[in-house]
Structures are given as structure tokens and as C-alpha cells.
Amino acid sequence: MSSLADGEWHRLHPATPLLRGGIFVFAAIGFILANLRERVLDVVFGIPVGSADPLEEIYRRGSVGWALLAVAGALVVILIAFSLSWRAHTFRVNDEIVEVRSGIVFRSNRKARLDRIQGVNIERPLIPRLFGAAKLEVSVAGQDANVPLAYLGSARADELRRDILRLASGARRPAAESVEPAREPGEGPSEPGVTVGGFARDRVVEFLAPELDPDAAPPESVVRIPPARLFGSIVLSGFTVFLLVGVIALAVGGAIGSSGWLPIAIVPALIGSAGYFLSRLTRSLRFSIAGTPDGVRVGFGLLSTSNETLPPGRVHAIGISQPLLWRPFGWWQVRINKAGRSVSQGAAGEAGTTVLPVGTAADVARVLELILPGYTGEEQGAVIESGMHSRGGSDGFINAPRRAAWLRPFSWRRTGYTLSAGAVVLRRGIVSRELILVPLARLQSVRIDQGPVRRMLGLASARLHTVAGPVSASLAVVDAEEAVRLFEAVAAGAVSCATSDTSHRWNHPTGVFE
Template identity: 45%
Template structure:
């Protein structure tokens, strides 16, 4: 039988609740706006002549053959046409209402459930002990109405449960409840205590004036004032963010393309310069989208995990609970090296649909778009809180920069032809808590795999590697952008690592309790998101 939680908010009492009343409009009703735009576009000449004759006096007003408006006016069918439009609007409003009535969710002691649909019913359920994170997304127009979308990230392909839409205050409260329940913490506040304290009941919507005012403030200044936003440990200047995108592989491709076009125009085909304009517009749109999505970035610790916020127009706030990071990678492209900038990506169970666009995957894995060494160290301490203090020099001093007394096991000299430039940097290091994989000379990369969440490890050897007596290590974890593949390792060292990693991973997993970060009992009065 499903356990019923002690409710912390009225929306997490184990009963079915409905979404925000404007949910059907934002989920499918915006199609009406597109249809209205098409109608207005087709009737623009008539509308200009009717309402703005001074601005465009030369707009023709005579009847056009087949014009439906002229047909209605000519046959005196205005009343019938308005009645038909009214009927269509009322039918749509009725469909929206029925859709809203059948779109419900509930939070129990074991699951988060969502069901919708009238003719074709859909019922999704996410076990709380498999929750990988809870994301809160506020698109610009929904934010103006004081609404947000809550997405419970599950452990599996297309396993996410989306609650769209809730009021922003309710979304924050529901997210806090889900995270507390997922951590194993039973909510200790009762309804009687809340009533005795005189706390006001939660509602689905406040007054229109207050909602619009708070939404406008949030659009300009960030999350609503009512939401407790922890201080970010990293601040990314806008100039650094813009420069990091300009100093990228995409810019090099654009410059090479421009060079070929200029060369082709100079030898007798000037029309090639015109063909460069669409490419320039496309790259410009790509840069602007990437930059705006990374603006207002913040990352901070909370009792329920690492809180990451980003986005200028559409704001996304996600909570990454402890124990959900399966791999961490620090990278430094060659063009970033003079500035000393770095990037951090992770492997996590994102729950996105198989074959979904790479942009959603990138947003779920990139936790630091660009930062200095100090920024990287602060973020790593949030993502890897269990890493002992004496192992931190293995990250930068040995892992990234490469100290003289290198502690990593690297490619042997006999196999340097397989890694002609990077054989000294190509290596691994095993500690009781993590496995470090270091690769790349021009494009530096250091991958860290917590042993408690390592699935398995493999050793492979092809004919060429066999001739050089080297082998490849394969660290198996959840799929993501962090690769666990390392080639060119001494065969004996790889076989020893195979056995050592297996034993260390079993020992680390047996003592790991990070997925139950809040315990199983106690009062939550002191826990705040």
C-alpha cells in the first residue's frame, strides 16, 4: 500500500490536485495566437485601410475575388459569422476546461504521479527513491503570469514527470517537498501546527496586480523575492561569457569559411559574399542563444543538493541532489588557455527522451560554462563533497597542470608513437574515493569518477596495442558527455587497475549514504531550499 506523507504543504498530502488554471493555454492554447497572427497577416491590407487610412492611403479597398469577408458583408451574414466565431471560441474554452479538469498530480510517500488526457489517458509515476533531480523552468510569458514548470528527473530514458504549470510559489514548495521525501526525510510539520500558527492557506493564484508586479520584478531582477535564493559561489562576468563563446571551435569554422568565401570572391565569383550572409546570421543566432541561456548563472549549496540557475528569458533552476553525480570532467580548450578559463561537465541520469536534441542534454550536464581555477575548485567542492582534502592536489597540480613528481600512471615510453604529443599527460590515478583519467595536451581534460557510483570497468587490447604491450581502460557509468575511455596504458598496470578498481568500487558503494542526504527522521523546520 502507498504510504501517505505527513503534509508539509497542502499539495503534498497524497491527494490529487489540479494544475494552474492557465495550464491549457500555455500547453496548447498558444496555437490560437499563431492562427490569429495568420488571419491578421492575410487581412492586413483591409485592417490598415479600415483603421489607418492616413498611414497607407494607397491601399486598395475594392473587393477581392474569393475574399470571405467580402462574401459575408455582401450577403448580410455578419450576425451568422459572429455567432459561428462565438461558438468556436466557446467550444475551445470548454475543451480547455475539460483538459484542465483531467490534468492532475499527487505526491505520496513513495511516488510523484501525473495524469492527463480525456479520450486517451496518460498516467506517469516517478518513484521518489529514483529521483535524480527536480528542475524548475520559468519561460518568459509564463513568468509574467506567475507560473513555472516543474520537472521531476527520473532514472531512465523518458522517465521524467512534468508538472506544467504551477504558480511559482507552489512550484517551489512542491519541489522542496519532493526533495525532502526523496532524501528519506519524513515531513514533521502537521496541519494542526500550521493552523495553530495561523499560516495562510496556499492558493493556486493570487490577485492579478500582485502576480504581474512580482513577475515583472522577477523578469528584471531574477527569481521572485519570496523565493529564498542562496548566494552563488561563482559569478561569471558577461564579458568573459561572450569572449568564451567567441574563442571557440565555431568561431574558427566561421573564420575558415569566411576565408574561402573571400578567396573565391577575389578570383572572380563575387556572389559568394552574398552566400555568406545566411551563415553569418545562423552563427549570430547560435551565439546569442547560447549566451542568453548562460546569463544570470548561479550555483550554490542547499540542504537538498546543488542548486543551479541559468537563463535570461527562460529561467531554469535545477536541484542536483547528492549522490546523483556519476562523473565530473574539467576541460580547457586551447584558445582558453591564455585566459586561464575552464569548463565543468558531469554525467547524470537526465531522464530525457532517447534521440532528444543535444541542447537539452548539454543543459543537463554543463554545470560551469566558463570559470577561473578558483571557480572550478569551488564548484568541484560542491559536486564532490566526499573527496578528502589530501586528494585535492591530484586535481589541478597533478591532474590538470602536471607536477614534476607526477603521481599518475602514464603511457610508457615504448608506446609514445600511439600518443606522440600527449603520452606524458595520458594517464590514470586510483584513490580510495575516485578514479582520475587524464587526457589531452592541446585540449586538456581531466575526468573524475566517484567509485561509489562506478558501474564496472573493462580492459581491452587490440593487435596494435598488443604489439606495444599496452591496453585500454573503460570506466562504465551512466551515458553522458564525460568519456571513461583511456588508451595507451601499460598492460600490467591496466590489469592491476582492473582488480583494484573493482575492489575499491565495492568498498565505496557499501559505505556510501549520499543518496539519503537528510536521514530518515527528524524535523524539517531547519531545512530550507
């Protein structure tokens, strides 16, 4: 264990107040002074508005000392406020919880139980990376329930993540454990600190280093995404169609002399879409995924990076999809539902729930081996292959009957399900092919519905409830009798798998939290 996981209270990186908002404070002060300096000088020093050069006027009146004193006083007040904020923001990690206290006037206290941790994420935004700092966030189930530690030293963040995952796994703390103080890169055992040259060298190495931690994961990702494929997948997406429609609408509107409302309505949407594309591209560069002793490590990002460890048993649903425009290239995407930040919107939320932005069928198989390790047999491989490529028929799935074509005229052949190796596998979609896997141990509930039209056709719909996320585990049309059998089999299987599941305490001898 490092010195940060000893159960005592610790403080964050000394530059935390500046990184969390100080830069914006100074930027706001600079903006105000740049735009209102004449008014400020008129109020403070009595220099009339419109003077040729206010700074020369200060010098002419002999008020330079007062001006410097005012600037120094403002800086002192800001530094005192930052210092108090930093001293009041403390955290501790023991065998049961991660706890954070913060606030001066309004106090806040947040706790995360180690046996409820869904993942540990380390983000390195561009500016904090220049200071050698990183943000560690402990993801737990619940709305706005995550516990962030912003910011820690980059090396300390990596060490603390290993400690948190070790404690969450159920591994016993040695009875007589020596605590090694965590050191930043460049700080040797007997060095009092980091030299300027060493600090700069470490920052360069950090920018060029792979996202995966070689001490905890293989140095190479099990999947490599060529930049050309990544760029092509973004271009061949639904947003591209929207952008083309918007551009055509602008061109047509300009040709026929349309009123000025059209650009006002479309241009902001086009700018937003372009920003989404750029954000998705930069966040998906340097994508990496690999297995570690404490779960799956997923990393991405170019200038600002993020890498998250998903402990075993934290993936609640897996969605494998192939948009129509990707089909000629054989590309697929894999997304997951997890209890924590699954409902985030935009590119950040997509990156947080996407474990394969774009890959081949072989890449999908490698990713499934990592995030669903119990689903790796030859029979399971055949189920995945059939679910991804089959058009229906006798392929191991219980498919929708022909009369379902009244409600799903194009996709009824591919609509079906099967139960295999402790998971429910759903297949659907013809324009966008989808395959959904739900581990029975993670299932929340199952529901079947039958409205008047489906009742008349002898059909029903089924939905498997998991935590909120991008993967929707549902079938729109199922034979009514098969829906009942699905309900009974899934309900019984979920109880049995949940009872025997010990993946949430993956390193504990008995799998039980003590």
C-alpha cells in the same frame, strides 16, 4: 508540507492549456484567416473571391450577427477543449511516487519513484513567466523517463520542489502534520485572491530576483561569471573557427565567381551556428550555483530561466576541461554526467549538464566542493591541481610509458590515472586539457582492451562506464600491467563504495529507504 504534497490529486495552473499550445492554436487560426479569409467567406457567406473589402460585404448583406456567432462558436469549442484537457491533467505526490495522469481520448499515466529521482528542475520560459507560471520537471533515470508538471504557479512550483526533495531525502513525515495551503506571491492569509497591481508587481520582482531561492540556498552564487568572460569564452571556441572558415569560404567563392551552391551549403550552417552562440550566451547569463540542504542548486538564463537541484549522489562523472584558446586566460569548464537528460543535444543539453560554463581554477575548486563534497582534503586538492596543470612525470599520477608515444605522440605524457578518496581520477589531452573524476559508488563497470598494436607495444586502453553524458571516462594508452591493476582496484573499490554509500537517502536516519 504544502497542500500539493498531501497525496491527493491536484490540477495544474488554469492557464496551462493556453501556455502549452493554445497560443500556437490561435496563431495558426489567425494565419489561416489572414491568408485564406476570402476563400472562407466565399464558402461560408457566398461572398465572391476578389471583393474589395469582405468585411464591408458582410456588413452590407446584414450577416454581421452570423459572423460574430461563428467566431463565438469557434472560441467556445476551443475553450471547451482546453477546459477538458486541463481537467483531465492531474497529478499527486505522496511518500513514494510522483504520478501524473493526462489525456482525454488517449490516456497517459506516468510515475517517478522518489528514491530514483536524479534532480528537480524548475523552468520559467518567458511567456509563462508573464502569467506567473513555471514548469516543474522531475528527472529520473531512463530514456524519456522524466515527469513534467507544466504548468504550476511559480510559488507553488518552488514549494512543491522542496516537498519532493524532502520526501526523496528519506526525512520522515511528522505524525501529525498540518498542511498549509500554497499561496501565490501577493496573496495574504486572508485575501481571496491576487489584485491586478499585486500581480504586476510580483511579475516585475520575479524578473529582477536572483535565480537562487533565498529560503533554500545562499542568495549569492559561489561562482560569479563576468559577462565579458562569458562572451570571450564563447568567441574563443571551436565553433568560432568553423564560422571563420565559413566566412572565408564565402568570400573566396564570391571573389572567384563560384557557383551558387556554396552559399546554399554554408549559409544555413552559419545561421545555425550563430543561433547556437546566441542561445548559449542567453542561457548562461545570470549563472548561479550554490549548496542547499537537498543538494546543489544550479540556475541560469536571462529571459527564460531554469534552476535545477541535484540531490547528493546523483553526479556520476565530472569532467574538467580547458580548450587551447582558453589557456592564456586560465579558464576552465566543468560538466557532469547524470542519469536524466544527459544525452540532450544543443545548447539546452549543454546547459543541463554544465555546472560551470567558464571559470578560473579557484572557481573549479569551489564547484567541486559542492558536487563532490567528500573530495575536499589537502591531498585531493593537490591531485586536482596536478591533474589540471601538470605536464606529466612524478606528480602523483600513474602515467603512460614512453612507448605510448607511438600512438599518442603529443599527449602521452599527460595520460594517466590515480585513485583518491573513493574516486578515480583520469588525466589526458594536450591540445584540450581534460581531467575526469568518477565516484566509485556511481561506477557501472570497468573495461580494458588490447588490440594487436597495443599488445605489441605492451599497452592497453581502459574505459570506466557511467551513465550517458558529455564526459567520457577513458584512457587511450596505459601500460598493460597497470591496466590490470587499475581494473582490479577499481572493481573492488566500486563494490565497497556502493555497499557503504547512503548519499541517495541523505536525510534518512539510517540512509535506507523504507
